Amino acid sequence: MIDLSRRQLLAATAMASAWATLPKYAQAAAPVQLTIEKRTLEVKGKPASVFAIRQPDGTQGVRAKSGERFRVRLTNQAGEPSLIHWHGQTPPVAQDGVPGIGQDPIPNGQSWDYDFPLRPGTHWMHSHHGLQEQLLMAAPLIVREDAKDDVQEVVILLHDFAFTLPDELLKTLQGGGGGHAGHSMPAVAPRHGTTGHEHGAHMGHGGQAAPMTMGHANDVDYDAYLANDRTLDDPEIVKVEKGGRVRLRIINGATTTAFTIDTGGLAAMTLSVDGNPVRPVQGSSFPLSMGQRIDLLLDIPKDGGAFPILALREAAIERTGVILATNGAKVSKLSGEGKAASRLLDLSLERRLTAVRSLPEKAPDRKLMVELGEIMGRYVWTMNGKTYGQDDPLKVKKGERIELTMLNHSMMAHPMHLHGHHFQVVALGSQRVKGAMRDTVLVPAAMGEVTVAFDADNPGRWPLHCHNLFHMAAGMMTTVDYI
Numbered sequence: 337m338i339d340l341s342r343r344q345l346l347a348a349t350a351m352a353s354a355w356a357t358l359p360k361y362a363q364a365a366a367p368v369q370l371t372i373e374k375r376t377l378e379v380k381g382k383p384a385s386v387f388a389i390r391q392p393d394g395t396q397g398v399r400a401k402s403g404e405r406f407r408v409r410l411t412n413q414a415g416e417p418s419l420i421h422w423h424g425q426t427p428p429v430a431q432d433g434v435p436g437i438g439q440d441p442i443p444n445g446q447s448w449d450y451d452f453p454l455r456p457g458t459h460w461m462h463s464h465h466g467l468q469e470q471l472l473m474a475a476p477l478i479v480r481e482d483a484k485d486d487v488q489e490v491v492i493l494l495h496d497f498a499f500t501l502p503d504e505l506l507k508t509l510q511g512g513g514g515g516h517a518g519h520s521m522p523a524v525a526p527r528h529g530t531t532g533h534e535h536g537a538h539m540g541h542g543g544q545a546a547p548m549t550m551g552h553a554n555d556v557d558y559d560a561y562l563a564n565d566r567t568l569d570d571p572e573i574v575k576v577e578k579g580g581r582v583r584l585r586i587i588n589g590a591t592t593t594a595f596t597i598d599t600g601g602l603a604a605m606t607l608s609v610d611g612n613p614v615r616p617v618q619g620s621s622f623p624l625s626m627g628q629r630i631d632l633l634l635d636i637p638k639d640g641g642a643f644p645i646l647a648l649r650e651a652a653i654e655r656t657g658v659i660l661a662t663n664g665a666k667v668s669k670l671s672g673e674g675k676a677a678s679r680l681l682d683l684s685l686e687r688r689l690t691a692v693r694s695l696p697e698k699a700p701d702r703k704l705m706v707e708l709g710e711i712m713g714r715y716v717w718t719m720n721g722k723t724y725g726q727d728d729p730l731k732v733k734k735g736e737r738i739e740l741t742m743l744n745h746s747m748m749a750h751p752m753h754l755h756g757h758h759f760q761v762v763a764l765g766s767q768r769v770k771g772a773m774r775d776t777v778l779v780p781a782a783m784g785e786v787t788v789a790f791d792a793d794n795p796g797r798w799p800l801h802c803h804n805l806f807h808m809a810a811g812m813m814t815t816v817d818y819i
């Protein structure tokens with residue numbers, strides 16, 4: 337696995353001094369060992385059998401530096417076939433980790449080698465096989481852009497967790513389950529009666545009020561919401577420095593739960609979304625839908641204290657999070673439930689985001705439209721009226737600039753993820769923007785419309801799907817195809 341061409345090798349051997357550097361090179365080229373395995377996690381005092389993706393020293397996922405390659409040997413010890421997708425990375429399609437597209441699932445006990453250039457930023461990895469993601473088969477994939485030693489980095493991976501097995505949850509959603517007697521069954525949230533609404537707080541162009549955001553937020557009432565595997569009544573407490581700077585790298589790895597990140601008394605500033613730098617937006621409240629990431633910069637006050645960083649479940653009172661605390665600070669116990677329901681996610685932050693590095697100016701070569709829909713009453717989710725397998729793939733050509741408009745006819749919002757590319761948000765409804773570069777964008781319920789642009793520069797068959805795991809499992813996926 338030494339990545340030297342024969343010519344480089346000959347050149348190296350010609351120089352005696354080069355031998356001294358060769359072992360170091362070889363060492364750097366050794367793959368990171370990553371294993372998918374089962375583990376027992378205690379959730380609210382009860383043991384749960386879940387998965388982990390970790391290195392021999394227990395590190396969950398991968399941490400790397402900008403400029404490095406993703407050189408990983410992935411071993412499956414999950415006890416069942418599995419395959420991991422490197423969300424946010426743009427590898428060749430054969431290494432993208434989607435069963436039936438790049439490769440087949442890795443059988444239990446076998447390994448697979450990966451080697452591709454890393455894309456900087458806060459990314460993550462998760463199973464793209466079956467419903468394994470619901471059982472925490474997910475981990476961070478952090479590629480540090482600039483190693484600033486005076487900034488402390490804190491990674492927060494969010495999850496939703498149920499003691500009920502994922503296929504039972506899906507069956508119940510589809511109306512065919514009902515569960516077995518004796519199982520504790522988290523309620524599948526009613527489809528009607530939790531409809532929330534809010535007025536757009538911002539005015540659109542020309543003084544028109546933005547359309548009211550409507551929709552239904554949650555399909556499943558989970559047993560717990562986790563931040564780095566912990567609930568808020570027993571949270572991770574991260575030691576921080578008085579007067580120090582902290583970079584939060586927050587990943588929403590939950591399967592069907594969107595959150596609002598609440599930094600409380602600390603003002604925060606956006607650094608990047610989905611691993612792509614954005615211009616600073618100040619605030620203390622940031623929406624984060626499934627699959628998305630946000631990096632925030634915080635200054636810890638000079639006199640110190642304890643600072644909860646909360647993730648508020650969308651349109652509900654449940655919450656999770658971590659506590660940043662300086663030495664000796666008193667950390668109060670926090671409840672996993674807040675007093676008032678949090679808001680439905682909308683595009684108010686998206687509208688304010690601007691990419692630091694935009695796509696080069698270019699007229700689109702091709703415009704595509706995808707309508708997101710639901711077959712009412714059946715828990716079937718569609719793209720252009722079809723479910724995955726019966727879908728009409730989106731055909732593009734290599735080298736084209738694509739503009740893809742997604743229009744949501746359903747009453748739930750959908751965080752739409754395109755594999756193999758990052759896109760720029762170029763319109764929200766009819767309003768053109770020079771928005772963020774992303775790989776996952778929220779398309780709000782009830783005629784929400786978002787247009788993204790990307791360059792077809794990575795040939796393959798690339799999934800475009802909703803990052804609500806159950807929506808995807810119930811049909812909401814298609815592909816963008818080109819050679």
Ligand SMILES: [Cu+2]
Nearest residue numbers: 750802804807
């Ligand atoms: Cu969806």
